Amino acid sequence: xKHSAFLPLLLLLALSACQEPETPTTVIRPAxxxxxxxxxxxxxxxxxxxTQARVAADLxxxxxxxxxxxxxDVGAAVSAGQVLASLDTTDLNLNTSSARANLTAAxxxxxxxxxxxxxxxxxxxxxxxxxxxxxxxxxxxxAAAAKVAAAKAQLKLSGNQAxxxxxxxxxxxxxxxxxxxxxxxxxxxxxxxxxAYAGEREVHIRVGExxxxxxxxxxxxxxxxxxxxxxxxxxxxxxxxxTTDTTRxxxxxxxxxxxxxxxxxxxxxDVSLANIHTNDDRWLPASALFQQGQQTAVWVVNTDNQVxxxxxxxxxxxxxxxxxxxxxxxxxxxxxxxxxxxxxxxxNPIPYDGKAGA
Numbered sequence: 001x002k003h004s005a006f007l008p009l010l011l012l013l014a015l016s017a018c019q020e021p022e023t024p025t026t027v028i029r030p031a032x033x034x035x036x037x038x039x040x041x042x043x044x045x046x047x048x049x050x051t052q053a054r055v056a057a058d059l060x061x062x063x064x065x066x067x068x069x070x071x072x073d074v075g076a077a078v079s080a081g082q083v084l085a086s087l088d089t090t091d092l093n094l095n096t097s098s099a100r101a102n103l104t105a106a107x108x109x110x111x112x113x114x115x116x117x118x119x120x121x122x123x124x125x126x127x128x129x130x131x132x133x134x135x136x137x138x139x140x141x142x143a144a145a146a147k148v149a150a151a152k153a154q155l156k157l158s159g160n161q162a163x164x165x166x167x168x169x170x171x172x173x174x175x176x177x178x179x180x181x182x183x184x185x186x187x188x189x190x191x192x193x194x195x196a197y198a199g200e201r202e203v204h205i206r207v208g209e210x211x212x213x214x215x216x217x218x219x220x221x222x223x224x225x226x227x228x229x230x231x232x233x234x235x236x237x238x239x240x241x242x243t244t245d246t247t248r249x250x251x252x253x254x255x256x257x258x259x260x261x262x263x264x265x266x267x268x269x270d271v272s273l274a275n276i277h278t279n280d281d282r283w284l285p286a287s288a289l290f291q292q293g294q295q296t297a298v299w300v301v302n303t304d305n306q307v308x309x310x311x312x313x314x315x316x317x318x319x320x321x322x323x324x325x326x327x328x329x330x331x332x333x334x335x336x337x338x339x340x341x342x343x344x345x346x347x348n349p350i351p352y353d354g355k356a357g358a
Contacts, residue, residue: 031347034335049205053196087165103151110144206249299334
C-alpha cells in the first residue's frame, strides 16, 4: 500500500523530466531612428573656433641659472623691452671679472712685446743682430695682439651673457603662459613664458577632409563672436594646414579684417564658410555618431530592423548636428543611444524625437 501511494508522484516527475527546457525570449529594444534626407545643398556652413594672435612665441633665457624675479603673471599686457623675469647674476659677474682681468694681462703682454719689437728692429737696423731675432720678436708681438683680441671678445661675450639674465619682451603683447617661479633653476633655452604679440588677430577652426578640398586661401568669411552675436565681422582665410592633427581634422587660420578694439584672446567665434558642400553631404543629429577606433561610423538599420555599423566622414560640425558623407538619402540610422547596440542586433524602430534642424 505504501508503494502505491508514491506511484502518481513518480509518474509526474518522469513526465516533467521529458519536457524540453524553454528557450529564453530575445528582448527587442526600441531605438530612435532617423531617415537621412537630401539636405546637401546649403549656401554656407558654420564652424566654431577661437580667437588667437597671429604671432605668438615661447620665451626662454639664453643662459641657465636661478630665477630671482618674476615680474608678470598670465594675462599681463607688456610693452617692448619690458623685463619679464631675471636670473641670479653672481656667477656670470665673476666670469665677466675674470674676462676683464685676462684682457688686462693680455694688453700688458702686448705692450711688452711691442716695446721689444721696436728695440729689436733698431738693433737689426744697425746690423747688431740677425734677421731671425727680428722675426721672433715680430711673431711674439703678433701673438700678443691676437691674445688681446681674444680677451676682448671673451669679455664682450661674458658681458652679453650677464645681460641675458634679464628676459625682455621683444614687442608689445599679452602674456598667455608662465612656467617659472622665484627660486627655480632653469636651463638655457627652456620655455618659461609665452607671449601673444599685439597686432593682427585671427580665428582658428578645424574642418573635415571634404571641406578642406574646396577651401582656398584668400576666401572671405563672415565671423560672429559669441560675446557680440549681433555683429558680423569680416575674415579672410590665411592658412590651411596640409595635414591633419590628433583630431583627424585640418586646422584653418582666418585673419580678422576688422576686429573690435577690445577683442580678447581665446573667445569663441563662429565662422561661416560659403559654398563648400557637395551633393554627397548629409545632415545628421550629432548623437548618431559612433566612434570605432579611429573611424567615425553610424548604425544603419536594414529592412529586417537589424543594425550594422557604416563608416562615414564628418565634413562639418554645427550647433544642431553634423554634416557627413558616405550615406545615401533614405538610409535609416540610429539617432540616439548608439553606445548600447551591437552588430546584428534587432531593434524596434521609433521616430527620433530630438530636434532635426538642418
